[in-house]
Amino acid sequence: MNTQSDLGWIPHAGIQLRKAGVQFDAIRVDGGHGRVLxxxxxxxxxxxxxxxxxxxxxxxxxxxxxxxxxxxxxxxxAGVTRLTAGPNRISYIPVPALNGSTWPLTWRYRPTAADHLVHTLLLRSALHSPG
Incomplete structure (x- = not known):
């Protein structure tokens, strides 16, 4: 895993909001379905x-x-929220530190490299498959 300094968008402590459209966007899925997904x-x-x-x-x-x-x-x-930026649209994504007190947020899967994000098409495929 890269060091935290390689992942400059991760806060050193606590939780910070990151503006969508800069380093990444996000897909939000609420409840247990998001964890299963x-x-x-x-x-x-x-x-x-x-x-x-x-x-x-x-x-x-x-x-x-x-x-x-x-x-x-x-x-x-339905049930999927896109957190993106665009004309007349600003979204913020909560990001926890890798260590320390970050409740109520935690990493279900930690970042492994600065350029390794969730593959959007795989995510869409997983949303449409039974699991």
């Missing part, structure tokens, strides 16, 4: 699906960090 995607990729953040409270959201612009011009099923 994350694990299914991990099986599809040999355990390295890319960075996935999960929330322990509220809507129990799961955030799949995907390449900038990769979610546009595609249909997404």
């Amino acid at each position: 994350a694990d299914h995607l991990a099986r599809m990729t040999g355990g390295t699906p890319g960075p996935i953040v999960e929330e322990a409270n509220g809507r129990r959201a799961v955030y799949f960090l995907v390449p900038v612009g990769s979610t546009s011009h595609r249909t997404w099923p």
